Amino acid sequence: METKDVLASGLTYEDEIRYMNLSPFEVTNILRKIAQDGCERLKAQGKDCRVLNAGRGNPNFLNIIGRKAFAKLMLFATELAANGQDLGWRPERRDIARKFKAYLAADRSKETFFLKEAIDYAEEEIGLDVDEFVFELVDAALGDFYPDPPRIYPNTGEIVRTYLDDILIADDKSKDKFDIFATEGATEAMVYSFKSLRRNHLLKADDRIATVTPIFAPYLEIPSLNDYDLVNIEIKQSEALEWQIPSEELKKLEDERIKVLYLVNPTNPTSVAISSNTIEKIAKLVRDQRQDLIILTDTVYATFVDNFYSLIDAIPENTLCIYSYSKYFGVTGWRLGVIMLNKDNVIDRLISELPNDVKEELNERYGIITPEPEKIKFIDRLEMDSRDVALAHTGGLSGPQQAIMCIFSLFNLIDKERVYKSLVTETLERRIKNLYASFPEDYSYLKGSNKTHYYALINIAILAKERYNEEFANYLTENFLALDFLIKLASEKAILCLPGAGFSGPEWTLRVSLANLDDQDYLIIGQAIIEVLDEYYDYYQGNE
Structure with a gap:
């Protein structure tokens, strides 16, 4: 059986072949253990180290106003249901919108201002009965009844x-x-x-x-x-x-x-x-x-x-x-x-x-x-x-899930200037610029209004060609498995990325999530990718 070279420490070619058959998210678990072990080795040498997991798409940014508005809604709902007692009762529909507005009247917070706008928007722009709407929100937040109808309130x-x-x-x-x-x-x-x-x-x-x-x-x-x-x-x-x-x-x-x-x-x-x-x-x-x-x-x-x-x-x-x-x-x-x-x-x-x-x-x-x-x-x-x-x-x-879903929907409908969207997209733009900062000028990220920049799919073979030459790029893809690069990145740099091939992408691509780490971490990841690529080039030169 034909085999390929392995630069990632502690593994064999057969190990890498087995891992290639796994889902990329299962590969992440293996890479995480490899990265953690690598960090421990570096710490034992007196060096600083932390694992950077760029494999998961879970964002580290989040909408605050919607959450605060939900918390305010929940406090109103529970106080209305409790009526001064520990044993609460389901609130009544009648006059509930007026009660909610009165509850919000003295509060000058952003979330309260948003809730007032949201109630007005639901009534005036969508044409909802305001008491029916507020009662549904309150009852949903309390979660005291099965959703009715089950499909959606x-x-x-x-x-x-x-x-x-x-x-x-x-x-x-x-x-x-x-x-x-x-x-x-x-x-x-x-x-x-x-x-x-x-x-x-x-x-x-x-x-x-x-x-x-x-x-x-x-x-x-x-x-x-x-x-x-x-x-x-x-x-x-x-x-x-x-x-x-x-x-x-x-x-x-x-x-x-x-x-x-x-x-x-x-x-x-x-x-x-x-x-x-x-x-x-x-x-x-x-x-x-x-x-x-x-x-x-x-x-x-x-x-x-x-x-x-x-x-x-x-x-x-x-x-x-x-x-x-x-x-x-x-x-x-x-x-x-x-x-x-x-x-x-x-x-x-x-x-x-x-x-x-x-x-x-x-x-x-x-x-x-x-x-x-x-x-x-x-x-x-x-x-x-x-x-x-x-x-x-x-x-x-x-009910609580539907209530906060409703709140987030209203938040975006009211945010006509897309202020929140600008904050999110500017964050992702900073991160992708940092990721590519160490790459050759001829290997840049895709630009345009139809790009989300939520992930980056980096083609290591093309990067190798742009940084060095086509001969090295061909040598890399012919003599190594792409997974070897990912494992080496995890082992030596404590960085986790996902194999693009697991998404049915080109074999030598890796996916970097731009959503779940701090801005400066992407400078570290981009530099680490280049440093690992340089090690493969050194190996290539030594075997010419």
């Missing part, structure tokens, strides 16, 4: 829909066109979507799906699980085209055996929004040739780019859209996601066209909910399936 649903329209839809044409299901983050939304598509016989074993790659690694792994056994057809973005999709790759969608197009947009790990031209090409292909194609898109990074254009806007009837608040508002621990589906959609039509024996099977499944199960929309089947139908009445996102 009515007033919260209107506000979340308005927020999604604002960030995903170009104009007001979408008003009342979309149904919403609040979920425990985008990942749970994706799991629910696959599960219900399978349960409703729209995806079966050996069916084909098309996945735009590179993509968030677990999304590559779900279709291949025994639960689904799907055949994955990759639609490969091109690094040479700044991670856009070449026309010849889009032609793969003409294959009528492909049931679902599956993508993250803006992308992870490449941090690029798919161009409006490509979105239009996909929409035209679907309208002209693939009217039955289901599009499943995760838009978690949409809020980081300007003038975002989504498939849910271009071809709403075919698109099942997932969104998460986690990254933009720094709420990964809260688990706040939604599924957005056009009321007139291809999934409902495909279910209605299923063979009679399959319809009878589905009617039996959902028949415990209603005497007319065939009329249940897919958006409601998603919620029912999330609790295996029998427990659908206890489904839905918890």
Whole structure:
């Protein structure tokens, strides 16, 4: 068996081969242990050391006003329920908005000013009954009842829909066109979507799906699980085209055996929004040739780019859209996601066209909910399936989660000048500049309003060529595994990055999260990458 060289200490080529078969997030656990051991060695030598984990996308920035507003809401809700006692009672709807405004009247804090604006916005701009809205918020914050209806609270649903329209839809044409299901983050939304598509016989074993790659690694792994056994057809973005999709790759969608197009947009790990031209090409292909194609898109990074254009806007009837608040508002621990589906959609039509024996099977499944199960929309089947139908009445996102989701939605709707967004994007811009500061001028990061800069996908082979020459770059890729570079980076520099190949990216790429470390840490990471690359060059020179 042909082997390759190993510069990473303490491992063999066979070890590296085994690790390459793991999910990149499992590789992180191995790299973390290697980095920790490396730090201990350095400390034993009297040197300072700390592990820099640039592998995880959990942001270290977070929205403060929304959290303070939720805390203020919770204090009002509990004081209203307690009425001076330890045993509380569910508040009454009547006159609750006036009571809340009175509670806020003497407070001059930013969060109180925001809450007053939020109540006015909900009443005047969205047209909600103010007492119904405030009562729903208070009751949700208390978490004293199951969510009702389970899919999403009515007033919260209107506000979340308005927020999604604002960030995903170009104009007001979408008003009342979309149904919403609040979920425990985008990942749970994706799991629910696959599960219900399978349960409703729209995806079966050996069916084909098309996945735009590179993509968030677990999304590559779900279709291949025994639960689904799907055949994955990759639609490969091109690094040479700044991670856009070449026309010849889009032609793969003409294959009528492909049931679902599956993508993250803006992308992870490449941090690029798919161009409006490509979105239009996909929409035209679907309208002209693939009217039955289901599009499943995760838009978690949409809020980081300007003038975002989504498939849910271009071809709403075919698109099942997932969104998460986690990254933009720094709420990964809260688990706040939604599924957005056009009321007139291809999934409902495909279910209605299923063979009679399959319809009878589905009617039996959902028949415990209603005497007319065939009329249940897919958006409601998603919620029912999330609790295996029998427990659908206890489904839905918890009240406190929906309350803070509502607050964050209102925060962004009121922030017309996008002050918060500017703070976030300026932070990410500083970090990517620091990361690339040690790199050659000819190897720079991608720029433009369609770049999120949430991650950087660094191509070590190209970096090697720009810093030295093409001969060395070829030697590096021919004689080493890319994972050897990552392990050496962890062992000697205590820095963790993820392998780009695990996202179905180019083999010699590594993903750096720009979200979860301090600004100055990225200067250290960029310099460390160069220092490790120099060690490979020294090895190359010694073996010429």
